[in-house]
Amino acid sequence: MKILIIEDELALQENIKEFLESEQYLVETAVDFPTALDKAMNYSYDCILLDIMLPGGNGLDILRELQKTGKKHAVLILSAKDSVEDKVLGLEIGADDYLAKPFHFTELLARIKSIIRRNAQEGSRLISYQNIKLDPENRIVLVDSNPLTLNRKEFDLLYYFLLRPERLLEKTTLAEAVWGDHVDQADNLDFIYSQIKNIRRKLKDASARADIQAVYGVGYKLV
Missing domain, CATH: 3.40.50.2300 (Response regulator)
Incomplete structure (x- = not known):
């Protein structure tokens, strides 16, 4: 946030x-x-x-x-x-x-x-998408009621995606939302790829019915 x-x-x-x-x-x-x-x-x-x-x-x-x-x-x-x-x-x-x-x-x-x-969040304390639930205040993610362990940036990225499911999000937008306004001055945004790769792996291992899809040359979306 x-x-x-x-x-x-x-x-x-x-x-x-x-x-x-x-x-x-x-x-x-x-x-x-x-x-x-x-x-x-x-x-x-x-x-x-x-x-x-x-x-x-x-x-x-x-x-x-x-x-x-x-x-x-x-x-x-x-x-x-x-x-x-x-x-x-x-x-x-x-x-x-x-x-x-x-x-x-x-x-x-x-x-x-x-x-x-x-x-x-339309007044709700939890954000839900498919079989994923996220509690932003306690920084907890559940997949089918089982806890999913994420580091701080992984949690913040997933939170951002869950608020905007099935929307194409540009890399720069994701970077600014999670790393700060001046991240657009970075030489490249490869660090986003590594974070999202980790999230995708953890979601798959937890049998989540959602995935983060790459849109070549543009960004990502949660589907």
């Missing part, structure tokens, strides 16, 4: 980042309006944590741009401004939830999990 933190208070941004990384999230950051808008428009995230007051602009304008272009992100507004008007406006223009500063990190985590479930 990849999170974008848009926050200009550097100490708070770093504390949130460290906390979410300890919870096994992949975290990207932006400290000002131009950087935040560029990342929100050009990369994909499972959830964006959005401060309203930013150097160079207003966070709500990022929401407006996302809505205008049809770019879909789950968004949790984080702001010291706790007026009813700000909450209503943020929700009306596309935010999923609103959390006023200061907040406890445990509540932040609960809100993020809830938003992701609503947007990506």
Whole structure:
């Protein structure tokens, strides 16, 4: 799961980042309006944590741009401004939830999990496809009720596929989702092949009724 933190208070941004990384999230950051808008428009995230007051602009304008272009992100507004008007406006223009500063990190985590479930998992705690079940919060994968052992990147890749079954996913998209925004600067993406090869072998050994199919020159899809 990849999170974008848009926050200009550097100490708070770093504390949130460290906390979410300890919870096994992949975290990207932006400290000002131009950087935040560029990342929100050009990369994909499972959830964006959005401060309203930013150097160079207003966070709500990022929401407006996302809505205008049809770019879909789950968004949790984080702001010291706790007026009813700000909450209503943020929700009306596309935010999923609103959390006023200061907040406890445990509540932040609960809100993020809830938003992701609503947007990506249709409210369910488990993701199911054929005879595979994945529990993202406890990082457990079951095939016919038997546990499947995966390393962190294998789990994150399978999670990404299970949220998008039978959809062709480009290599760059997979790399950015699991390894971070700047992975597109890598000389090649051969490391994805080795991870997917391992997942396919483990799924086959577990008698999973699903496989990750390569589409030559483009990417992969779960079928």
